[in-house]
Amino acid sequence: MDKQVQNFAVANLRRRPDVVETGGFVAGFAADTDSPYLNYATPLPGTAPTPADVAALVGAFRERGLLPRLEFAPQAAPLVAGALRAAGFATEAVHEYLVCTPHTYTAPLPGGSHPRVETPTTDAEFRALDAALAEAFGGAFAASAEGAARLRRLGEDGGEVRFVRAGDGGCAGGATCSPPAEDTAELAGVGTRPAHRRRGVAAAVTAALTAAIFERGAGSVWLESSGAGSRGTYTRVGYRPGGTRLYVSLPD
Known part of the structure; x- marks a missing residue:
């Protein structure tokens, strides 16, 4: 892999x-x-x-x-x-990546109280998703008009974008998936605003995006896992260990 x-x-x-x-x-x-x-x-x-x-x-x-x-x-x-x-060059991080195939994929059970997953279409929805992801990742990047525009372009260029709406009409969390290439695709940016965590948002958007890519014929979807808590979310959807990815940069 x-x-x-x-x-x-x-x-x-x-x-x-x-x-x-x-x-x-x-x-x-x-x-x-x-x-x-x-x-x-x-x-x-x-x-x-x-x-x-x-x-x-x-x-x-x-x-x-x-x-x-x-x-x-x-x-x-x-x-x-x-x-x-x-x-x-110095090492920034080493992340494990996980892989899901149609064989390992586990769809959410019908019924229950699963969050409703949607595809953003309006500028307000893309802005809300960008702001939610900025908050979810603790300020690693700031919400911006450019960030919202990148999310929209990803969907327009063949990728997939999903979010869960918050009770106030904003965004509880979401994620994106790249356009497929080499019979696989990368699911990234899975984030939930702190006030909405432990409600199944990450699992719901991960499952929805994975299913969407499989419906388009890809043989696998992969993502990076950066913590024990998130890893459990992904394994429940059907993601399994695949390997590691190395991040390096050259300090000034």
Whole structure:
């Protein structure tokens, strides 16, 4: 699965409007933000970068005033991590990724009090979802018009976006899923506002998005798990351990 996830990462970055391919790396840049989480690179599976290759990649980031940063499945490109560390890159995090297939997927049982999952369509709904995710992730990013617009574009460009409406008409939480590539798709940004947690919001949107991607014919969906609590939510939907993803960046 590591190679498939890595091939997906390459294909997903190649969808960006500003893409640089150099020395076995693909870098994708977002025009509307300097966030390191939206401006990063990934290696081609099996690449063996030279110091010159790494320097050229760093230059693509530096000329844009951005932090050189990569995300990748290290087992799919085993020579990359060492080359990056030799150039001064430091590890930000190592996350486990989980994979769901139509065989392992567990749909919510009919009946009960499951939260109602919706697809945002109005500007107000996209703004509410963006604000909810900003709150859910503890200020890692600020709610913004650009963030709401990115959520809308994701849906328009073939991805899936879902949310659960709060009692006040706002948003309790939600998540997104990329357009499929390489017979898989990445489910990301699963977040619930603190006041609405432990009510099944994360499980409901995860199940709805996963089902939507399977209905489109993808053979799997994967996501990253960053904590024991969230991992339990995902395993109940049918996600199983798949491997790890490495995050590295080059300090100034």
